[in-house]
Amino acid sequence: MKKIALFVFILSAMAATLVAQNDLPTESVNIVKDFDARLLESNKINVPPTLPPLDTTTKRQDYLVPPKPLTITYDAPTLRPIGMKSGKREKEYNGYVKAGGGVPSSIYGELGYAFHSGEKFDGKAWIRHHGANKKSYENQRFSNTDALLNGNIYLDNNLAIEGNVGYTYDRVYFYGYDHDSLQYEADQVRQDLKVLRLGGRVYNAERTDMDLNFAVAPKFYHLSDYYSNTETGFDLDLNATKWFAEKHPLSISIRTDFTSYNDTAKQSLNNIYLHPTFTFHADFLNLKVGGLFASNRDEFTIFPDVELNLRLWGDGLQLFAGADGDLRKNNYLSLSNYNPFIQMRGVDLRNTEWRQYYGGVRGNLGWLEYQGRVRYGKAYDLALIQTNFDTSGRPGVTRFGVVYDSTNVFGIQGTVKLTLLKSLVLSGSVSQLVYDLYNEDEPWGLPSIEVNASAVYTLLDGKATLKGELYLADGIAFLDRENLPYYTGGLFDLSFGGSYRFTDNIGVFLDINNVLNNTRQRWLDYPMFGINILGGITARF
Numbered sequence: 001m002k003k004i005a006l007f008v009f010i011l012s013a014m015a016a017t018l019v020a021q022n023d024l025p026t027e028s029v030n031i032v033k034d035f036d037a038r039l040l041e042s043n044k045i046n047v048p049p050t051l052p053p054l055d056t057t058t059k060r061q062d063y064l065v066p067p068k069p070l071t072i073t074y075d076a077p078t079l080r081p082i083g084m085k086s087g088k089r090e091k092e093y094n095g096y097v098k099a100g101g102g103v104p105s106s107i108y109g110e111l112g113y114a115f116h117s118g119e120k121f122d123g124k125a126w127i128r129h130h131g132a133n134k135k136s137y138e139n140q141r142f143s144n145t146d147a148l149l150n151g152n153i154y155l156d157n158n159l160a161i162e163g164n165v166g167y168t169y170d171r172v173y174f175y176g177y178d179h180d181s182l183q184y185e186a187d188q189v190r191q192d193l194k195v196l197r198l199g200g201r202v203y204n205a206e207r208t209d210m211d212l213n214f215a216v217a218p219k220f221y222h223l224s225d226y227y228s229n230t231e232t233g234f235d236l237d238l239n240a241t242k243w244f245a246e247k248h249p250l251s252i253s254i255r256t257d258f259t260s261y262n263d264t265a266k267q268s269l270n271n272i273y274l275h276p277t278f279t280f281h282a283d284f285l286n287l288k289v290g291g292l293f294a295s296n297r298d299e300f301t302i303f304p305d306v307e308l309n310l311r312l313w314g315d316g317l318q319l320f321a322g323a324d325g326d327l328r329k330n331n332y333l334s335l336s337n338y339n340p341f342i343q344m345r346g347v348d349l350r351n352t353e354w355r356q357y358y359g360g361v362r363g364n365l366g367w368l369e370y371q372g373r374v375r376y377g378k379a380y381d382l383a384l385i386q387t388n389f390d391t392s393g394r395p396g397v398t399r400f401g402v403v404y405d406s407t408n409v410f411g412i413q414g415t416v417k418l419t420l421l422k423s424l425v426l427s428g429s430v431s432q433l434v435y436d437l438y439n440e441d442e443p444w445g446l447p448s449i450e451v452n453a454s455a456v457y458t459l460l461d462g463k464a465t466l467k468g469e470l471y472l473a474d475g476i477a478f479l480d481r482e483n484l485p486y487y488t489g490g491l492f493d494l495s496f497g498g499s500y501r502f503t504d505n506i507g508v509f510l511d512i513n514n515v516l517n518n519t520r521q522r523w524l525d526y527p528m529f530g531i532n533i534l535g536g537i538t539a540r541f
Contacts (some may be wrong), residue, residue: 091504093505093540093541094113094114094115094541095111095112095113095114095540095541096110096111096112096113096538096539096540097110097111097537097538097539097540097541098110098111098509098536098537098538098539099536099537100509100534100535100536100537101534101535101536102132102511102532102533102534102535103532103533104132104133104134104135104136104529104532105132105133105134105135106130106131106132106133106532106534107129107130107131107132108129108130108534108536109128109129109130110126110127110128110129111126111127111128112124112125112126112127113125113126119154120153120154121151121152121153121154122151122152123149123150123151123152124148124149124150124151125148125149125150126146126147126148126149127145127146127147127148128144128145128146128147129143129144129145129146130143130144131143131144132529132532134529134530137175137179137527138175138179138183138184139173139174139175139184139186139189140173140175140527140529141173141175142170142171142172142173143169143170143171144168144169144170144171145167145168145169145170146166146167146168147166147167147168148164148165148166148167149164149165149166150162150163150164150165151163151164154205155205158204158205158206158208159202159203159204159205160202160203160204160205161200161201161202162199162200162201162202162203163199163200163201164197164198164199164200165196165197165198165199166195166196166197166198166199167194167195167196167197168193168194168195168197169192169193169194170192170193170194170340171190171191171192171193172190172191172193172340172341173186173189173190173191174189174191174341174394174397174398174399175189175526176341176397176398176399176523176524176525176526177189177396177397177398177525178396181396182395182396182397184394184397188394189394189397190226191225191226191227191340191341192225192226193223193225193336193340194223194224194225195221195222195223195333196221196222197219197220197221198219198220198221199217199218199219199220200217200218200219201215201216201217202215202216202217203215203216203217207243210242211242211243211244211246212240212241212242212243213240213241213243214239214240214241215237215238215239215240216236216237216238217236217237217238217239218234218235218236218237219233219234219235219236219237220232220233220234220235221233221333223332223333223336225336227263228263229261229262229263229332229344229345230261230262230263231259231260231261231262231331231332231333232259232260233257233258233259233260233331233333234256234257234258235255235256235257235258236255236256237253237254237255238253238254238255239251239252239253239254240252247281248278248279248280248281249277249278249279250276250277250278251275251276251277251278251279251290252274252275252276252277253273253274253275253276254273254274254275255272255273255275256270256271256272256273257270257271257272257273257329258270258271259329259331259349261331261332261344261349263344263345264345267348267349268349269296269329269331269349269350269351270296270297271294271295271296271327271329271351272294272295272296273292273293273294273295273327274292274293274294275290275291275292275293275305276290276291277289277290277291277305278290283311284310284311285308285309285310285311286307286308286309287307287308287309288305288306288307288308288322289305289306290305290306291303291304291305292304292305292324292325292326294326294327296327296351301327301353303324303325303326303355304323304324304325304355305323305324305325306322306323306324307320307321307322307323307324308320308321308322313363315363315364315365316363316364316365317361317363318361318362318363319359319360319361320359320360320361320362321358321359321360322357322358322359323355323356323357323358324355324356325353325354325355325356326354327351327352327353327354328351328352328354329349329351329352330349330350330351330352330381330383330402331349332344332349335347335383335402338385339385339400339445339523341398341399341400341523341526342385342399342400342401342402343388343399343400343401346401347401347402348402348404350381350383350404351381352379352380352381352382352383353379353380353381354377354378354379354380355377355378355379356375356376356377356378356409357375357376357377358373358374358375358376359373359374359375360372360373360374366419367418367419367420368416368417368418368419369415369416369417370414370415370416370417371413371414371415371416372413372414373411373412373413373414374411374412375409375410375411375413376408376409376410376411377408377409377411378406378407378408378409379406379407379409380406381404381405381406382404382405382406382407383402383403383404384402384403384404384405384440384443384444384445384446385400385401385402385403385444385445385446385523386400386401386402386403386444386445386478386479387399387400387401387478387479387480387524388400388401389481398523398524398525398526400445400523403440403444405437405438405439405440406437406438406439407435407436407437407438407443408435408436409433409434409435409436410433410434410436411431411432411433411434412430412431412432413429413430413431413432414429414430414431415427415428415429416428416429423457423458423459424455424456424457424458425455425456426453426454426455427453427454427455428451428452428453428454429450429451429452429453430449430450430451430452431449431450431451432448432449433446433447433448434448435448441485442477442485443477444477444478444479445476445477445478445523446476447473447474447476448474449472449473449474450471450472450473450474451470451471451472451473452469452470452471452472453469453470454467454468454469454470455467455468460500463500463501464498464499464500464501465498465499466496466497466498467496467497467498468494468495468496468497469493469494469495469496469497470493470494470495471491471493471495472490472491472492472493473490473491473520474490475487475488475489475490476488476522478524480524486524488520488521488522488524489520489521490520491518491520491522492516492518493513493514493516493518494514494515494516495511495512495513495514495515496511496512496515497509497510497511497512497513498510499538501538504540505539505540505541506537506538506539507537507538507539508535508536508537508538509535509536509537509538510533510534510535511533511534511535512531512533513531513532513533513534514528514529514530514531514532515531516531517530517531518530
């Protein structure tokens with residue numbers, strides 16, 4: 001109905017329009033047929049659909065994820081092992097005492113104690129005395145006392161201060177004379193060597209934020225003997241170490257070492273050192289490169305300080321090679337430590353200029369530690385210990401002086417430590433040196449072959465220990481009273497010992513030394529003690 005109404009409306013409008021247009025032509029129009037509009041036939045075009053080619057290229061997508069911190073209002077949970085029992089913590093002991101005696105007539109005492117106050121202070125005190133008198137030889141006796149007091153103060157600004165005081169009192173007797181024809185009172189052949197040592201250090205207690213360690217360490221000693229000879233020494237060491245990547249250290253040290261000796265004349269021996277080194281650590285190698293620059297009496301000397309270490313099989317097999325050198329002082333302190341029967345009057349204080357080149361193999365397999373080394377070096381002004389029969393008022397008494405000579409040195413050294421069982425440890429070392437002297441016929445007073453071996457067995461859950469030691473050495477050359485070379489006998493020293501702890505605090509010890517009673521003369525006309533026994537008690541608290 002709506003369509004019919006719309007059609008009638010359109011016809012009515014058209015009729016009104018025709019009536020309104022009076023200017024249209026008046027001719028008549030004949031309608032032949034109705035208009036019939038048609039489309040012509042067309043050919044159909046077939047277009048088959050196809051998929052686009054696959055895109056096989058890989059595109060990198062960059063994502064920008066803005067960080068968003070999370071606010072955690074509770075503590076992270078603590079992880080604790082389940083079903084694991086804690087081991088028994090060993091009781092800590094601060095004090096230690098060892099006291100005893102033996103034959104030939106001897107006495108031994110040792111006391112040590114460590115103390116601390118929180119994290120601000122720690123220190124230790126220690127004293128030891130040992131003396132013996134073998135009455136079969138007149139004046140064959142000795143007495144030795146050592147004491148040390150050390151302390152560290154830790155400040156709030158990562159600084160620490162260390163101080164120490166040490167004292168040594170050695171009394172020996174020149175018993176190297178013909179006891180069948182000569183006789184001396186003890187005070188006539190007595191020698192007292194007293195050494196007071198003072199030292200300190202200012203250093204950083206922990207590594208700084210810049211991975212830097214530093215220290216300033218002054219040292220002082222004063223030596224005096226029974227004959228009013230004195231020597232003083234002062235050593236100041238300034239050193240710093242910078243770590244790169246927490247494993248490559250660059251170190252530099254500046255050191256001054258001054259010595260002044262006084263008897264009837266005064267001598268001085270002053271050295272200044274500059275020692276820079278850099279060490280590179282990698283998984284399979286370590287490489288140290290550096291040098292030692294030394295100055296003495298306006299003479300400047302450069303020594304190498306290099307070493308290359310290759311790990312062929314972890315720590316189990318390593319090859320190493322290097323070169324180094326130094327100025328080694330020959331003063332009253334060093335010479336009397338080596339030979340207490342030294343006669344210093346008339347001896348020049350000199351440096352031994354030492355250079356060496358070395359290489360070898362070493363390793364650690366856990367149950368086996370070993371090292372073998374071959375070296376070749378040169379020593380200028382090497383101190384040789386020679387007999388001195390002119391003792392000024394003590395006729396017939398043998399004392400020793402110093403002869404300086406230069407030499408080429410070839411050496412072989414080996415060490416081994418074997419732990420076959422947890423309670424049994426075997427260790428040993430062997431060393432041989434061959435000297436090619438420029439002027440002297442023999443390396444007077446110096447050994448060429450030395451062998452050490454030891455075994456320590458622990459039993460009864462650590463309450464008892466047994467040990468054995470062997471020491472071998474070749475004969476040593478000296479000049480006799482006819483000024484002819486004389487070679488002392490070789491040494492074969494076999495010793496045994498042991499200890500047992502009755503309680504956690506109280507125990508006993510026994511040492512039987514030189515059981516074969518070897519009386520070889522380490523120094524010409526000074527036979528050793530031979531067999532000697534020392535035993536006593538130990539305590540810790």
